[in-house]
Amino acid sequence: MKAIGFKTSLPITEADSFIAFETETPKPTGKNLLVKIDAISVNPVDFKIRQNSAKDTVLDTPKIIGWDAIGTVEAVGENSTLFKPGDQVFYAGDITKPGSNATHQMIDERIVGKAPKKVSAIQAAAMPLTALTAWEILFDRIRISATKDKNKSILIIGGAGGVGSIAIQLAKKVAGLTVLATASREESANWCKQMGADHIVNHKDLINEIHNAGFKHVDYILDFVDTNSYWDIMVELIKPQGHIASITGSSNPIALNKLKTKSVSFSWELMYTRSMFETEDMIEQHHILNKIADLLDNKTITSTLNHTLQGFTVDNLKQAHQMLESGKTIGKIVIEY
Known part of the structure; x- marks a missing residue:
C-alpha cells in the first residue's frame, strides 16, 4: 500500500518533511478492521507530532500520522462483530498506532462509526476527531x-x-x-x-x-x-x-x-484517552460517531469542511500542514483520494 510519512522532524518547507513510500498492507486480527481510505482530514495534532516526534533523530521506518478518515471496510478480524466488508465507516484513530495518511489502515472497530449516508465523503471526513x-x-x-x-x-x-x-x-x-x-x-x-x-x-x-x-x-x-x-x-x-x-x-x-x-x-479532554488506555468504555467512541453520523444525516449539524485538496500526494499533505501551521484556518481541511 502507499503511505506518506517522515523519518525526521523537519520544517514543512523542507523537501523530505514528508515522503511517499510503499509498505505492506496490514492483515486485521482480533477486533481490528482493514479500511481502504477514501479521504482524510488534517488537525493541529498532525503538525505538532510531525514537528516534535522525530527531533534530532532519523527513524528507520517512516512514521505514518493522520487521525481522521472515511473509507470502506475490506477485511475484519476474527473477533469483529460491529462491521463487515463493504461497510462505509469513519473514525479518528489511535495516536499510538500508524495513522491514516495511507491508502489502507488497520483500526480497532470500537473507535469506528458508521459513515453518514446523506453527506459526501469529504464532508464526513472532516468530522471524526x-x-x-x-x-x-x-x-x-x-x-x-x-x-x-x-x-x-x-x-x-x-x-x-x-x-x-x-x-x-x-x-x-x-x-x-x-x-x-x-x-x-x-x-x-x-x-x-x-x-x-x-x-x-x-x-x-x-x-x-x-x-x-x-x-x-x-x-x-x-x-x-x-x-x-x-x-x-x-x-x-x-x-x-x-x-x-x-x-x-x-x-x-x-x-x-x-x-x-x-x-x-x-x-x-484528550480524544485519544479511550484508545490509548483501552478503557472499559472504549466502545463509547463507536456510539458517539454513530450519533454524529445521524446528526449529520438529519441535518441537525453540518459538516465543518471548509477547504478540499484533490489527491493523496506529498504536495497536498505539505500544503495542508502549512495552512494549519499559519494558525488562521477556519473549519477543516480535507484531502480527497
Missing part, C-alpha cells in the same frame, strides 16, 4: 444535560477552529445552550455565526466583550486555544460553581487554587 473531542468535552467531561442545563451560557475560546466549529453546533443544537464564541477577524466571526453562535466576542478584550454582550459570568468555558494565556481571564469570567474544560495542555503549572472560592470544576 473534532466531533469526538467536542462531544466528550461537553457531555463526558462537563456532563452537560440538554434537559437540566438548557439555555445556560457557554464561552467557546477558538470558535472558528476545527473543534470550535463543531462544539458551537453541539452546544447550541444538541445541548440547547446560549453560545458565545471568540473570533477577531470578519471571516472567522461570520463562520462562527454560520455554525450557530449567539454572540461573537473578540478574544483581544475578552472580559469587556463578555460584559458588553450582557453577561457578568458564564456557566461553562471551553478553551481550544491556550490554557495558560487565558487562565486568569477564565477564572474571572466563570460563574461560581461553573466548569472550565480545555484540550490545549499547559506549558506551565495552572493555578487551580484560583478556582477554589468559586468552587469551580476543571477538566482536561
Whole structure:
C-alpha cells in the first residue's frame, strides 16, 4: 500500500518533511478492521507530532500520522462483530498506532462509526476527531444535560477552529445552550455565526466583550486555544460553581487554587484517552460517531469542511500542514483520494 510519512522532524518547507513510500498492507486480527481510505482530514495534532516526534533523530521506518478518515471496510478480524466488508465507516484513530495518511489502515472497530449516508465523503471526513473531542468535552467531561442545563451560557475560546466549529453546533443544537464564541477577524466571526453562535466576542478584550454582550459570568468555558494565556481571564469570567474544560495542555503549572472560592470544576479532554488506555468504555467512541453520523444525516449539524485538496500526494499533505501551521484556518481541511 502507499503511505506518506517522515523519518525526521523537519520544517514543512523542507523537501523530505514528508515522503511517499510503499509498505505492506496490514492483515486485521482480533477486533481490528482493514479500511481502504477514501479521504482524510488534517488537525493541529498532525503538525505538532510531525514537528516534535522525530527531533534530532532519523527513524528507520517512516512514521505514518493522520487521525481522521472515511473509507470502506475490506477485511475484519476474527473477533469483529460491529462491521463487515463493504461497510462505509469513519473514525479518528489511535495516536499510538500508524495513522491514516495511507491508502489502507488497520483500526480497532470500537473507535469506528458508521459513515453518514446523506453527506459526501469529504464532508464526513472532516468530522471524526473534532466531533469526538467536542462531544466528550461537553457531555463526558462537563456532563452537560440538554434537559437540566438548557439555555445556560457557554464561552467557546477558538470558535472558528476545527473543534470550535463543531462544539458551537453541539452546544447550541444538541445541548440547547446560549453560545458565545471568540473570533477577531470578519471571516472567522461570520463562520462562527454560520455554525450557530449567539454572540461573537473578540478574544483581544475578552472580559469587556463578555460584559458588553450582557453577561457578568458564564456557566461553562471551553478553551481550544491556550490554557495558560487565558487562565486568569477564565477564572474571572466563570460563574461560581461553573466548569472550565480545555484540550490545549499547559506549558506551565495552572493555578487551580484560583478556582477554589468559586468552587469551580476543571477538566482536561484528550480524544485519544479511550484508545490509548483501552478503557472499559472504549466502545463509547463507536456510539458517539454513530450519533454524529445521524446528526449529520438529519441535518441537525453540518459538516465543518471548509477547504478540499484533490489527491493523496506529498504536495497536498505539505500544503495542508502549512495552512494549519499559519494558525488562521477556519473549519477543516480535507484531502480527497
